[in-house]
Amino acid sequence: MTIEQTVEIPASRRVSFDLPASVPVGRVRIKLNIAKPRVLTPLTEAEMEAGAECPICKAHNYTPNAETIEAIEEGDAIVRGEIPSKEYHSAEEFLRDLRRGI
Numbered sequence: 580m581t582i583e584q585t586v587e588i589p590a591s592r593r594v595s596f597d598l599p600a601s602v603p604v605g606r607v608r609i610k611l612n613i614a615k616p617r618v619l620t621p622l623t624e625a626e627m628e629a630g631a632e633c634p635i636c637k638a639h640n641y642t643p644n645a646e647t648i649e650a651i652e653e654g655d656a657i658v659r660g661e662i663p664s665k666e667y668h669s670a671e672e673f674l675r676d677l678r679r680g681i
Contacts (some may be wrong), residue, residue, distance in 0.1 A: 585616055 580602070586594055620636045636642070643651070657664045665681075667673040 582598070582602075584596070588594065617638070619638055621632055622633055622637065653662070656662045665676070667676075
């Protein structure tokens with residue numbers, strides 16, 4: 580059984596763990612692997628324009644679905660000025676459109 584958890588190590592170097600109920604009681608051997616977590620940084624605008632693969636998506640084996648790709652393309656078109664953006668003058672107006680799925 581492998582249990583993985585990222586923790587902050589305090590100055591006291593004392594760490595405790597709450598184990599799931601599925602862990603059997605009794606004598607066990609615990610192996611501790613100390614490794615600094617990998618820091619993933621988003622792409623720069625130039626890297627995105629060049630079509631580089633997102634390192635965060637790659638690390639999590641994420642592939643956006645068609646709806647997400649469509650939303651990204653719409654956002655890009657708004658930024659380029661090809662289609663107008665929607666402006667809201669109140670939170671209520673925004674929430675109304677959100678509930679209607681607009």
